[in-house]
Amino acid sequence: MISIPLPFVVSLFLITILVQMIRRAEGQLRESRFFLLLIGAYALQSVLIGIRWGYDTRAIMPAQAVLATVIPPLAWLSFRSLAAEGNGPSWLLISAQFLPACLVTLLLIVWPDPVGPVITLVFLGYGAALVWMARLGPDSLVASRLDGAVRSYRSLQVTAFAILGSAVTDVVISYDFASTGGRYSASIIAAVNMISLLVLGAAASVTSANTASDPSETADEPAEVALIATEEDSRIAANVDSLMRSRELYRDVDLNLAKIARRLHLPARQVSNAINRIHGMSVSQYVNNFRVMAACLLLESTDDPVTRIVFDAGFQTKSNFNREFLRVTGQSPTAWRQMHRQPPSNVARLERKAAS
Known part of the structure; x- marks a missing residue:
């Protein structure tokens, strides 16, 4: 009997979500583009995890490391597009989010040792940025449909803590390698990544469904919050x-x-x-x-x-x-x-x- 690694099943599930999102978006693919890319990245990462741990293919690890530094910025851009009153993030801001992936690629070529800590810092940084974005409550997602604003906000919270949880997992794995030589790392990575990708995929799908935009909207700075009504x-x-x-x-x-x-x-x-x-x-x-x-x-x-x-x-x-x-x-x-x-x-x- 052919053995199919479980991450491949997770990837198939995520691809199904992606197809449904594309069909549902119809003419609004631009508004959902970051969420679509995010789900695609989740699905690809799940495939890489299946190849790495299902068939013990170490050659896939560099691609896995680079993709890992793409996912948190994509998650931030996805929710940032809902928190902006204008046309969403500028191309300059979008381009800047891929600097961590470029840095990791360069490190893999010239100095691989710090790649692990850099990836952990990327997850911590973007996880904290998502938590900061969520501090204002559901009304912070101004471009989300009001009918689904609470669900989008819950998805933002889930994504933030899942990304922070991935950073904590990296620390745990580092400790496992230091203390036991990595005896439990494979199981930890497989379990945590599958659960995280499933949860994150569902969260992104729910939030994308609540995306609505108006190209004539203009951006303004948020007002200061006062304690009493004026x-x-x-x-x-x-x-x-x-x-x-x-x-x-x-x-x-x-x-x-x-x-x-x-x-x-x-x-x-x-x-x-x-x-x-x-x-x-x-x-x-x-x-x-x-x-x-x-x-x-x-x-x-x-x-x-x-x-x-x-x-x-x-x-x-x-x-x-x-x-x-x-x-x-x-x-x-x-x-x-x-x-x-x-x-x-x-x-x-x-x-x-x-x-x-």
């Missing part, structure tokens, strides 16, 4: 509220924080801070409150199926719709419809609650 915050929050009610902007399934900020000609961070301080919630929760209110009206006044109401109200997935509906109303959509189909509507009360 008159300016009240004015901005009132303008956002007016925009939601008069234009029903919340019905756009591709709506993101950057689009809202562009309508107001303000930096996204300033809009986010105003909503946070005035309403005590994230922008995604604020917008989803309007969506839930619209869904309540549709549930009461029409016989439309819930699956249609999900999209009419501005949600992209039924799972997120159900979760947000329960958060706002304390009931499932079906229970709400049964309770409020005939009696007078409770929507006005819920609207006041959503805006408070």
Whole structure:
């Protein structure tokens, strides 16, 4: 019987995710390009791991080392593209992220000894950069669809700690070589890399699905965060509220924080801070409150199926719709419809609650 290393199976799974992402992206491949490259790098790395440890092919190690220094920068660029209000990272910034791979390639040629520590430092540095990016919460991913901003943020956190975990694993392996001659290293590397690649692949896929962009958006510096609401915050929050009610902007399934900020000609961070301080919630929760209110009206006044109401109200997935509906109303959509189909509507009360 032919033995197929498990990393090859992981690679096949990641390639399947990659194909699904490409089909799902359709005409928006540019917006998802970094996530697509990231998944491709994960799949290739899994193949290299299978060749190295499944068939004890040491000749593959240099390619594995170089690719290892490409993955963290790609992960950072992927989430950086969601945290930028403009057209994403510049080509100069993108090019700079491949300097670690160039350095490792040069070291492999002239002085291989420090390659291991350099790779560990790359993972530590980019892992810390991703943690720093996540410090501002879901609203930091201004180009992510609001319907999936929380999931994108969770994926950012998972990616950050997985990359940091890879750096810690490298330290553990170094200790194993120093103390036991590397007795357990093969098992540690195979297990950790397979788990990490699977988790990271799933995280990148989820986040890519929530990518939405507008090429006319312009970048601004983030505003300083104050402890209390200001008159300016009240004015901005009132303008956002007016925009939601008069234009029903919340019905756009591709709506993101950057689009809202562009309508107001303000930096996204300033809009986010105003909503946070005035309403005590994230922008995604604020917008989803309007969506839930619209869904309540549709549930009461029409016989439309819930699956249609999900999209009419501005949600992209039924799972997120159900979760947000329960958060706002304390009931499932079906229970709400049964309770409020005939009696007078409770929507006005819920609207006041959503805006408070």
